[in-house]
Amino acid sequence: MPECERAQLLPISVAQWARRLSRWDVFAIIMVLGILVFLAEASRQLLEPLSELRFKPVSLEPAHLPEYAARTTLRLFVALFFSLLFTFTYATLAAKSKRAELVLVPLLDILQSVPILGFISVTVVFFMSLFPGRVLGAELAAVFAIFTSQAWNMAFSFYQSLRTVPTELVEASRVFRLSAWMHFWRVEVPFAMPQLIWNMMMSMSGAWFFVVASEAISVGNTTVLLPGMGSYIAVAIEQRSLAAVSWAIGTMLVVILIYDVTVFRPLVAWGDRFRFEQQAGLAPQRSFVLEILNRSGLMANLSRPFGALWHRSHWLLQTRSGVASARKHSRITDQVWAATTLLIAILAVWQIVRFVLQGLSPIDLYNTIARGFATLARVVVLIAIASLIWVPIGVWVGTRPRATRMFQPVAQFLAAFPANLLFPLVVSAIVTLQLNPDIWLSPLMILGTQWYIVFNVIAGAAAIPSELRDCCANLQVRGWLWWRTTALPAVFPYYVTGAITASGGSWNASIVAEVASWGNQRLEAFGIGAYIARATEAGDFHAIVLGIAVMSLFVVVINRAFWRPLYRYAERRFRLE
Amino acid sequence: MIANAAPLLEVHSVRKAFPKPDGSQLLVLDDLNLELIEGQIVGLLGRSGSGKSTLLRLIAGLAKPTAGTITYLGNRIEAPAPGIAMVFQNFALFPWLTVLENVQLGLQALGLPEAEIRRRALAAIDLIGLDGYESAYPRELSGGMRQRVGFARACRSS
Numbered sequence: 001m002p003e004c005e006r007a008q009l010l011p012i013s014v015a016q017w018a019r020r021l022s023r024w025d026v027f028a029i030i031m032v033l034g035i036l037v038f039l040a041e042a043s044r045q046l047l048e049p050l051s052e053l054r055f056k057p058v059s060l061e062p063a064h065l066p067e068y069a070a071r072t073t074l075r076l077f078v079a080l081f082f083s084l085l086f087t088f089t090y091a092t093l094a095a096k097s098k099r100a101e102l103v104l105v106p107l108l109d110i111l112q113s114v115p116i117l118g119f120i121s122v123t124v125v126f127f128m129s130l131f132p133g134r135v136l137g138a139e140l141a142a143v144f145a146i147f148t149s150q151a152w153n154m155a156f157s158f159y160q161s162l163r164t165v166p167t168e169l170v171e172a173s174r175v176f177r178l179s180a181w182m183h184f185w186r187v188e189v190p191f192a193m194p195q196l197i198w199n200m201m202m203s204m205s206g207a208w209f210f211v212v213a214s215e216a217i218s219v220g221n222t223t224v225l226l227p228g229m230g231s232y233i234a235v236a237i238e239q240r241s242l243a244a245v246s247w248a249i250g251t252m253l254v255v256i257l258i259y260d261v262t263v264f265r266p267l268v269a270w271g272d273r274f275r276f277e278q279q280a281g282l283a284p285q286r287s288f289v290l291e292i293l294n295r296s297g298l299m300a301n302l303s304r305p306f307g308a309l310w311h312r313s314h315w316l317l318q319t320r321s322g323v324a325s326a327r328k329h330s331r332i333t334d335q336v337w338a339a340t341t342l343l344i345a346i347l348a349v350w351q352i353v354r355f356v357l358q359g360l361s362p363i364d365l366y367n368t369i370a371r372g373f374a375t376l377a378r379v380v381v382l383i384a385i386a387s388l389i390w391v392p393i394g395v396w397v398g399t400r401p402r403a404t405r406m407f408q409p410v411a412q413f414l415a416a417f418p419a420n421l422l423f424p425l426v427v428s429a430i431v432t433l434q435l436n437p438d439i440w441l442s443p444l445m446i447l448g449t450q451w452y453i454v455f456n457v458i459a460g461a462a463a464i465p466s467e468l469r470d471c472c473a474n475l476q477v478r479g480w481l482w483w484r485t486t487a488l489p490a491v492f493p494y495y496v497t498g499a500i501t502a503s504g505g506s507w508n509a510s511i512v513a514e515v516a517s518w519g520n521q522r523l524e525a526f527g528i529g530a531y532i533a534r535a536t537e538a539g540d541f542h543a544i545v546l547g548i549a550v551m552s553l554f555v556v557v558i559n560r561a562f563w564r565p566l567y568r569y570a571e572r573r574f575r576l577e
Numbered sequence: 578m579i580a581n582a583a584p585l586l587e588v589h590s591v592r593k594a595f596p597k598p599d600g601s602q603l604l605v606l607d608d609l610n611l612e613l614i615e616g617q618i619v620g621l622l623g624r625s626g627s628g629k630s631t632l633l634r635l636i637a638g639l640a641k642p643t644a645g646t647i648t649y650l651g652n653r654i655e656a657p658a659p660g661i662a663m664v665f666q667n668f669a670l671f672p673w674l675t676v677l678e679n680v681q682l683g684l685q686a687l688g689l690p691e692a693e694i695r696r697r698a699l700a701a702i703d704l705i706g707l708d709g710y711e712s713a714y715p716r717e718l719s720g721g722m723r724q725r726v727g728f729a730r731a732c733r734s735s
Contacts, residue, residue, distance in 0.1 A: 477682060
């Protein structure tokens with residue numbers, strides 16, 4: 001019986017009191033020291049003057065790779081920390097307050113649709129002026145750029161989870177009169193945790209995908225090459241060094257493996273306990289790092305005071321029942337709120353139009369819209385092809401727990417693979433075979449984003465309740481009948497979630513996919529991504545703003561007109577409960 | 578009363594053990610024998626975790642015994658057998674299929690003609706007294722009604 005298998009794992013946590021210094025402690029100490037050394041190594045030079053970067057240009061020597069990898073990883077994790085902070089505040093506010101929701105959710109939609117180059121080009125000057133002449137300013141710009149490639153989907157997932165906390169749990173929490181603070185940490189956050197951890201993993205991969213854009217900053221006259229993997233790749237491509245590109249791929253693989261083992265695997269194994277599922281379906285995830293931390297008595301003793309403090313906070317902040325039924329808003333205040341929001345939106349649109357018209361003519365507008373449609377065609381075709389390929393494979397993998405576990409880290413690495421690393425291959429192929437770049441550069445757009453579809457379909461197939469599977473076996477439902485009545489309906493909501501992210505992500509990826517260069521060979525496809533990339537390089541802010549506005553408009557309109565209705569339909573019709 | 582005394586189902590010295598994470602075995606059923614003949618209605622009693630569901634899953638062919646044999650009409654059960662149906666604890670209804678479609682599913686798997694499938698499914702729904710609910714979705718039904726749909730789906734003989 002599965003329950004008994006579970007019980008076997010219990011003694012680890014039950015026997016915590018009976019501890020002496022053990023070999024687990026030694027492992028734990030080594031791990032903590034390792035983290036400290038890593039932080040010290042990676043954060044050196046932060047306060048150095050910017051000119052230092054010119055004296056020590058990014059070198060293609062493999063000996064520098066550990067340092068570059070450490071610095072990039074640190075940036076990624078600092079950005080991830082801020083993304084979490086943002087998620088917990090922004091998404092919570094959006095889920096708790098009707099009025100805030102009215103503004104925050106559409107805003108998140110738009111933020112999600114703005115490509116990373118848009119954020120960099122607009123903010124880099126601001127960040128550099130915060131610490132004039134210091135590396136720190138550029139570092140902040142890079143971290144902010146990485147943050148923008150991580151935060152939105154995490155916030156969105158958290159918001160979705162907060163809105164779908166099962167009524168039973170909310171009611172239980174109300175019966176026991178939990179405070180808002182306690183309800184948040186004891187009910188809502190745990191319920192959202194598995195989804196959130198998964199999104200953090202995807203965010204890390206997404207950030208790698210844009211690592212070149214966020215570290216090798218080049219906006220008009222401002223060019224900064226921050227030491228890191230992104231700049232290394234940028235220089236390798238500029239100097240046409242295949243050896244350096246291979247070194248970069250190898251290093252990335254190692255780095256991703258390291259943080260997968262030390263951070264995400266333990267997180268996933270830990271988050272497994274929060275899965276809201278009555279039946280013991282899949283065998284629990286395991287992680288030896290988590291086991292070391294769990295078994296180390298030293299760790300337990302060190303963390304105890306913090307735990308106690310944490311529990312105290314539940315009492316201290318226990319003021320009123322937090323899950324009280326929604327307060328009544330007066331109609332008039334609501335209308336005033338809506339009107340104010342509308343007014344601000346109109347003013348913002350007016351500002352943008354005025355700014356763009358200062359430097360550009362209506363012909364530019366037609367041109368960008370035409371480019372938008374070109375990119376749209378690519379996205380539609382690519383999503384269709386990716387779906388046809390990945391849905392069957394995803395279902396196959398997802399219904400086999402062992403295959404699922406082996407596939408996860410592979411997909412995580414492939415999702416992180418920056419398009420730039422394929423430039424040498426793609427550019428050479430297009431040039432030697434004389435292919436049309438308008439068509440053959442397109443696959444790069446879906447390189448990183450197709451994995452959202454794969455991941456979600458796998459998750460959906462794995463979530464088919466074991467009872468339904470048994471029922472299919474019992475009734476001998478097989479073959480096409482099985483696909484039609486069981487597999488496809490069950491994964492459909494998951495597929496739609498993945499496809500929404502994939503299509504939005506592909507639009508963003510077009511800025512690095514529609515322009516590919518290898519040394520001085522440069523290929524460009526006709527599309528909105530290439531337009532924004534070129535405008536950023538030239539530092540033409542009017543064109544940048546126009547390009548971003550048009551791209552956001554496309555993404556938001558497609559989301560609202562197509563994906564959202566499809567998602568609502570999928571949720572209404574095919575949700576398992 | 579009982580015309581044919583030959584057993585429908587024979588469970589012969591069945592043993593079922595589950596592997597534990599530390600490599601040892603958890604024994605759930607040991608040397609279990611059981612015979613069912615036509616017309617019998619048998620209830621299975623036992624405490625939680627004593628292996629009732631495990632035995633049913635073995636008989637349905639959803640799991641394999643560690644040792645021993647189970648035969649149905651003289652044939653050894655290796656995989657789910659066409660004559661053995663199961664009503665699941667949580668009814669296992671497909672939320673995206675209507676009552677009628679849920680009941681039809683098992684018949685479709687038999688590869689019957691469309692008209693026959695419809696006739697038999699409607700007869701089964703009639704039998705359990707859910708007439709008029711054919712196009713309802715499971716989530717629109719009460720717990721008891723859902724269970725009856727599970728029954729209707731299980732009795733897929735003519």
